[in-house]
Amino acid sequence: MTVHTSGASAASSRTHIARRTVDSEHPTYWYKDAIIYQLHVRSFFDSSCDGIGDFKGLTQKLDHIVDLGVSAVWLLPFFPSPLRDDGYDISDYCGVNPDYGTLDDFRGFVEAAHAKGLRILVELVVNHTSDQHPWFQRARRAPKGSPERDFYVWSDTGHEYEDARIIFLDSETSNWAWDPVARAYYWHRFYSHQPDLNFDNPLVMREVKTILNFWLDLGVDGFRLDAVPYLVERENTTGENLDETHSVLKAIRAEIEARNPDCILLAEANQMPKDTIPYFGQGDECHMAFHFPLMPRLFMALAKEDGAPIAQVVEDTMRLPEPCQWALFLRNHDELTLEMVTEEEREDMWQFYATHRRLRINLGIRRRLASLVDGDRKRIELLNALLLSMPGTPVIYYGDEIGMSDNPFLGDRDGVRTPMQWSPDRNGGFSCAPSVSLYLPPVVDPLFGYEAVNVETQREIRSSLLNWMRWLIEVRNAHACFGRGDIRFIASGNSRLLAYTRCLPEEKVLCVVNLSETAQAANVDLSEHEGRVPVDLFGGCRFPPIGALPYQLTLPGRSFYWLRLSSQDEAPTVCEPCEGGGTKPELPDAQATRQTRAEARRQG
Numbered sequence: 001m002t003v004h005t006s007g008a009s010a011a012s013s014r015t016h017i018a019r020r021t022v023d024s025e026h027p028t029y030w031y032k033d034a035i036i037y038q039l040h041v042r043s044f045f046d047s048s049c050d051g052i053g054d055f056k057g058l059t060q061k062l063d064h065i066v067d068l069g070v071s072a073v074w075l076l077p078f079f080p081s082p083l084r085d086d087g088y089d090i091s092d093y094c095g096v097n098p099d100y101g102t103l104d105d106f107r108g109f110v111e112a113a114h115a116k117g118l119r120i121l122v123e124l125v126v127n128h129t130s131d132q133h134p135w136f137q138r139a140r141r142a143p144k145g146s147p148e149r150d151f152y153v154w155s156d157t158g159h160e161y162e163d164a165r166i167i168f169l170d171s172e173t174s175n176w177a178w179d180p181v182a183r184a185y186y187w188h189r190f191y192s193h194q195p196d197l198n199f200d201n202p203l204v205m206r207e208v209k210t211i212l213n214f215w216l217d218l219g220v221d222g223f224r225l226d227a228v229p230y231l232v233e234r235e236n237t238t239g240e241n242l243d244e245t246h247s248v249l250k251a252i253r254a255e256i257e258a259r260n261p262d263c264i265l266l267a268e269a270n271q272m273p274k275d276t277i278p279y280f281g282q283g284d285e286c287h288m289a290f291h292f293p294l295m296p297r298l299f300m301a302l303a304k305e306d307g308a309p310i311a312q313v314v315e316d317t318m319r320l321p322e323p324c325q326w327a328l329f330l331r332n333h334d335e336l337t338l339e340m341v342t343e344e345e346r347e348d349m350w351q352f353y354a355t356h357r358r359l360r361i362n363l364g365i366r367r368r369l370a371s372l373v374d375g376d377r378k379r380i381e382l383l384n385a386l387l388l389s390m391p392g393t394p395v396i397y398y399g400d401e402i403g404m405s406d407n408p409f410l411g412d413r414d415g416v417r418t419p420m421q422w423s424p425d426r427n428g429g430f431s432c433a434p435s436v437s438l439y440l441p442p443v444v445d446p447l448f449g450y451e452a453v454n455v456e457t458q459r460e461i462r463s464s465l466l467n468w469m470r471w472l473i474e475v476r477n478a479h480a481c482f483g484r485g486d487i488r489f490i491a492s493g494n495s496r497l498l499a500y501t502r503c504l505p506e507e508k509v510l511c512v513v514n515l516s517e518t519a520q521a522a523n524v525d526l527s528e529h530e531g532r533v534p535v536d537l538f539g540g541c542r543f544p545p546i547g548a549l550p551y552q553l554t555l556p557g558r559s560f561y562w563l564r565l566s567s568q569d570e571a572p573t574v575c576e577p578c579e580g581g582g583t584k585p586e587l588p589d590a591q592a593t594r595q596t597r598a599e600a601r602r603q604g
């Protein structure tokens with residue numbers, strides 16, 4: 001895949017992704033221009049009518065992902081597992097859960113995705129295994145001190161490492177659990193059925209390398225590294241972010257670099273900025289890390305109608321080693337975590353976004369994007385506009401492109417993992433199995449249920465959220481400065497507005513976001529861009545040129561501008577109306593869509 005480093009469209013460069021020889025002198029850093037779509041195979045599409053999504057179903061639905069304009073897919077764990085933590089409890093690292101298909105189905109999926117220009121990221125969950133994993137079953141029976149036993153972390157007393165916090169506060173009371181077979185305690189940072197692997201045992205690292213190479217050979221383009229801060233334990237520490245953990249990650253990086261230097265590592269490290277940035281190392285650890293510090297602050301800024309929390313955290317985190325990039329997200333398969341904010345901020349967030357106790361879990365909020373903002377289209381758009389214009393690579397959670405909601409009455413975090421809503425048909429078009437046999441019930445409430453919120457309907461409506469998202473993504477893809485440019489926040493004389501430029505030497509874009517519910521005016525200090533002409537990226541409309549005085553802008557409530565700061569020569573001479581000059585996506589031919597649907601129904 002050719003990656004353009006100037007203003008050319010990443011989407012337009014979509015070609016078949018084959019195994020490549022990478023020129024290490026001229027790395028492309030493809031992930032900097034990417035947009036990632038996160039999904040669970042079991043939630044996406046069921047091709048076998050057993051009520052559970054599968055690889056064949058996902059392969060059939062790839063065009064939805066391609067049409068959205070994203071360039072990579074991150075798959076939640078699909079490996080054999082007792083599914084007591086939705087697959088993050090792995091019992092075999094080199095297989096596919098038979099509910100989702102076979103390794104051949106996975107191969108077929110990777111081939112089809114690559115042929116459509118999509119990269120594939122899979123999970124590497126090696127902080128812990130399931131207690132059903134053969135390594136644990138062997139360890140609990142192995143003699144004390146043997147290498148087999150020492151695949152895990154054991155104690156006779158269960159009193160070591162007491163400074164380590166408990167993460168799953170709603171379900172666990174200790175990080176140690178008693179194993180009657182081993183007659184010893186084993187260490188677990190998450191559920192007690194997820195014993196932590198012992199990275200002090202070199203055999204564990206040997207196994208990790210085998211797993212990496214197994215999936216690399218199957219053609220994956222990257223790994224999302226689950227729960228990386230907790231890989232190593234040491235007495236009198238919190239057991240998080242230790243130097244030894246960083247050494248493990250550097251060894252993982254060296255392994256993939258040797259095999260496929262184009263493959264990336266994406267760290268899940270839910271930490272404060274100062275502890276998250278070290279996961280990039282000197283460019284020799286993870287290529288990307290989720291921007292956990294930014295995520296809650298986007299929601300906070302919206303609730304408080306104040307851009308300061310965003311500007312502060314972005315300024316604190318914008319200097320990264322050259323090959324590195326933040327992965328930005330609004331929502332994912334977990335709770336909206338509030339672990340890394342102050343108690344006061346957490347309380348404010350709960351008051352604003354989760355007044356009912358049922359909406360909270362551990363130290364977070366188990367809601368999807370649309371329901372967090374009461375289905376308010378303007379706030380959904382505003383948050384997405386922030387997501388796609390902040391420095392980093394955006395990650396979109398499946399279903400958020402159509403405004404799917406959640407079901408807080410389901411256990412754990414299942415409420416945000418319900419079936420994808422494809423159509424108003426039975427089971428939301430996700431599966432033709434009897435409804436009672438679905439892996440989770442689809443959302444059916446009148447506002448967000450599949451009859452009201454689904455892909456098929458939204459494809460046919462020009463103003464739908466889905467079509468708006470496609471438009472937003474298309475515009476972002478056409479401007480490399482969003483993925484690669486620097487960011488500078490600019491005074492606007494109004495704290496309810498956030499104004500910032502995203503610049504590359506050859507391209508400058510001004511973003512202005514009104515976080516307030518009501519109309520606001522700004523006086524943006526654009527003196528360094530005097531003489532340039534702002535041009536709306538969506539409709540091509542020319543704004544008055546920038547002069548010596550602060551630039552005056554007015555914005556309706558919860559709206560935003562993305563304006564290219566063009567030279568006089570580049571700027572259009574007339575104001576192109578959106579309908580004519582814009583890049584708004586073409587609607588599929590509604591009649592053709594209906595015919596296809598009718599045809600599909602006829603074929604059962």
Ligand code: NOJ
Pocket residue numbers: 085088089190226227268333334
């Ligand atoms: C992080 C995953 O995102 C979460 O879903 C899981 O429960 C924990 N890791 C433990 O594996």
